[in-house]
Amino acid sequence: MTGSNPEQPRSDSELPPAGWYRDAATQTIRWWDGEEWDTQDNPDVSGTLPPQSLPPRDQQSVGRLQQPSAFWDFVLRWRRIIIAAVALLPVIVVVAGFAANSRDEASYQEGWDDGVRYGETARALISAGGGGLTTAQVDSNCLTIALAAEGDYDIDDYQQGCLDGAYSVLE
Structure with missing residues (x-):
């Protein structure tokens, strides 16, 4: 409040800065944010805060x-x-x-083993004058072998094992 007129509100420039202040009425300290009181009261156990008067909460x-x-x-x-x-x-x-x-290692390994057998058979046929194999033929044959084992193995892992096994022999 300014002057001696209690009806006149304080201006913002006259309000104290933010900080902890003693509330003489409740013997607690309260946080003043520079404009309003906080909702929390803290008991003043330290007794080190200076007595200051602020607007009532x-x-x-x-x-x-x-x-x-x-x-x-x-x-x-x-x-x-x-x-x-x-x-x-x-x-x-x-x-x-x-x-x-x-990957399912069992499916891959079984496919690898079948791929190696297929590759060895194909290599024997090529050596006997049966002509060459294209990549598409090897892929197709490994897919056919994988589909035949569908119930017992993961098809994708089985087929990849078959291809890797066949190409390990054919290359």
């Missing part, structure tokens, strides 16, 4: 402080969630990469 100023507080609680909660998600992202990418690149 009213319910209107308390209500105005609760809204930003709830908003910032919401923002900080989501900020933590986003930071955690970003921190976990590399782990998720690595795990997903291993899962995507994993």
